[in-house]
Amino acid sequence: MQDRDGVLMAIIGKKGSGKSYYAQHELINNDRLLVVDFKRSASWKRFADDNNMYFATSLADLVDVLVDNRDGNFRILYFPDxxxxRQEMHELCKLIFKIQRPYMELDSDEKFTLFIDEAHMANPLHDPYPFGTGLLEAITMGRESGISIIYSTQRPQRISTDFRENVDRVCTFKVSGKNAAKAVAAMCDDNEDIEKGVLDLKDYYHLYYEGGDVELVPPI
Structure with missing residues (x-):
């Protein structure tokens, strides 16, 4: 992600398709990273342990670490309550905007990457913002503040339309079912080749979509 501003990216694929391995590979060198895993999976805990990430044990702990390191680097894993x-996500996004204020005011080049695993649980299609608009504002306005948001999910059809309609980049592995394939294609300007292709991809292969271009990418 070399853009001046942030990006919205979706990483999609059924279990065992290579989605999580790809996500971890892409994130490993990110210096200002918050990983939020709604499934509380052991694989992310292992990734954090293996890569010297801080594991925040509560929202208060997470807030303290972010505030203390707001001008520097941080690599944090958090399992939401x-x-x-979902209420915590609203509060976190409000805090992230405050942390990124120097970027918005052109006083800093430091970006912020928020990765959300099982994103359909954080920002579902129905009733996506029950506790406030923090996440919505991050989706629709965060890029100008250097905030990149990456959603990872097996169920793209269950993610809010706000994210799906604003996404910049899509990395899709094999998905399960036509509804998921249609949702992926809709994020890619209704690309018919993607809708057909994502149902038949080999494991660990993915389609990468950005700016109207599609690329078949072999396993990393």
């Missing part, structure tokens, strides 16, 4: 996770 099972009950209040």
């Amino acid at each position: 099972a009950v209040n996770g």
